[in-house]
Amino acid sequence: MKPAKVRQILSRFGELDRVFLAPEDPKAYARRVRFGGNKKRNFVEGWVEFRDKKKAKLAASTLNGNIIGGRKGSYYYDDILNIKYLSKFKWHNLTEQIAYENQVRQAKLRAEISQATKENKAFIRNVERAKMIERIKEKRQKKQLKTEANVDSESQSEPAPTAGEIEMRRNFRQKNVIKRKDKEETMQRVLNSIFA
Structure with missing residues (x-):
């Protein structure tokens, strides 16, 4: 239902101010059209602002749960209105x-x-x-x-390895291990010279 139709239905109860209808999800629209559905732009929900609060309450209580009706061949003939008055909104x-x-x-x-x-x-x-x-x-x-x-043919009795058989080996430089014995001897000499 387009905003003009909503305005036409609700304007019987009083003067309307603003109407906002939230469009359906674009993915849902694309899916519907792709599988042969109608190409009309649908709206999921909407908000209507009346100029008078009393008329808004009257419209909500009167139209809620009623069939839209109209001419028998009209598009919205069998649709039911679901209207709620939102106080303090x-x-x-x-x-x-x-x-x-x-x-x-x-x-x-x-x-x-x-x-x-x-x-x-x-x-x-x-x-x-x-x-x-x-x-x-x-x-x-x-x-x-x-x-x-370059190696002699005698030592070449083994077949050459394929690319899948070759393992990657990496060499990492390592630090020399410091001998603890030298360190301990130096410590003893220093301590003996201090406390002797």
Whole structure:
């Protein structure tokens, strides 16, 4: 139901001020159209502001739970109205809620985008590492083949290892171990010279 139709139905009870209808979820609309449903833009819920509070209460109590009716062939003939009077509800409360929902939606979208970027970066980093490791293996294999070619044919009875069999070995420089004996002797000398 479009805002003009809502205004037409409710204006019988009094003068209307503002009408706001919340549109349906775009995903639901796309799904409905994709599977052959109607292409009309639907609204999920709406708010109407009357100029007079008494007329708003009268409209809510009269129309709630009633069939819209009208001509028998009309689109909304069998639809039922569900109307509620909201006491102490101001129009700015509605706009605050909508703004809050928009902020939440934007925050979720930002979080999803950042998560996807992190995943993409990690994937690219892993691909680069794999390429680097493959290049190192290929270089080692070439080097090993060169050294094997230089060795006599007698010692070459074993077949050359494939790229999958070669293990990567890395050498790390290690610090020399300090002998405790020397340290203890030095400590004893120093203590003896102090306390002797």
